[in-house]
Amino acid sequence: MFLVLARLAEPAKGVAGVAGVKRAVAAPAVGAALTAVGFGRTKTEWVPEKAHVGAFTVDSSAATSPAITGKGTDAICKGDTGGPLLNAAGELVGVNSRSWQGGCLGVPTTETRTGAVSSRIDDLGAWIQETILRSIVQRDLNDDGRSDVAMVYRHADTSIGFSSSLTNASGEFGEFTAGYKVPAGSWDWSSMKLVTGDFNGDRRPGTDEVTARLVAEGVDGARDIHTPTAVPRAAAGLPLAHSYASAPRPSLSRPRRSAARAPQGWFQRWR
Structure with missing residues (x-):
């Protein structure tokens, strides 16, 4: 006997008469x-x-x-x-x-x-x-079944830009395409962390775009989570929607390095 597990191009949501079916955990008994x-x-x-x-x-x-x-x-x-x-x-x-x-x-x-x-x-x-789980291609930014690269760059004026490089069928990376840019003085570079995952449960890492959430700490010590919007695209972070924000941290909290003194350059942090 052969079985094929297929994935729909789009989730079957909101379709009249279509409902999920629970899988039985035991074989049917004779006479059932x-x-x-x-x-x-x-x-x-x-x-x-x-x-x-x-x-x-x-x-x-x-x-x-x-x-x-x-x-x-x-x-x-x-x-x-x-x-x-x-x-x-x-x-x-x-x-x-x-x-x-x-x-x-x-x-x-x-x-x-x-x-x-x-x-x-x-x-x-x-x-x-x-x-x-095996069908989910990690870090696939454009949903073509190949892993890509997302990069973050801190500019001299402390603004932070997101770019992506897509992989072709030969396994070669393309040119970096600029995406969303955080205005200068908004985020603390030293406190940023890029986290990937399938956050909306559609098993399509490329169309949460980038299926990543940025945990960033602002200059007032508040921690924010930003999630890319679920629209197809080929550049990382277009745009970032604000998902969560904590209250500003007390002034007596641990000393924090100034964003102005954070190193300038590229980094890639997939978690």
Whole structure:
């Protein structure tokens, strides 16, 4: 049996009739009642263009695939392959695979078997999680599947600029493209830290842009977090949205180095 874990180009949010399904954590027992859902042909239609369901019973449950049989004349037909197989609690127990297709449109009337085989998914939790995490390309600024470089530069006037260098298919870095620039005297260079991660949970590090948050300390000692906006782009930090701010630090707090004396130059801090 084969299974493919695919990622939608965009999350399925706000679509009428679309809801998440919980994965079952145990194989269906022999004799258990299951429901198959699909968009395939029926007994009378080639392309029904709407979901339909069928009732099935578990005949046996092998290491990777339960065998099921349709109740009455219910069957899994062409076009239903890949559809979900649900238990009585509405949990996903399998993905429909092969079927005898008895009674389906276009199948000889002599074929009356409604048995089918599905792929178990109750024991694939670790594989699903591993595949999801492996599919995230770290520091991919433009969502092309290749890691890129983000750089920060402190100018002579103490303004701070963000730039990015994108990687091509040959693994070569392109020219640095200037992005967002923090006005002079706004942030303390010595207290900045660049932190990366998938903060909005879309598993697309390139489109949180840069999927990074800057923890910066202002001249008054207040700590701010700035998050790039979620719009596609090819330059780092365009623009930075203010996410969080702490209260200014008391004057008796630890001595702090003046931003004016902070070294000038490039640095890259991926955390």
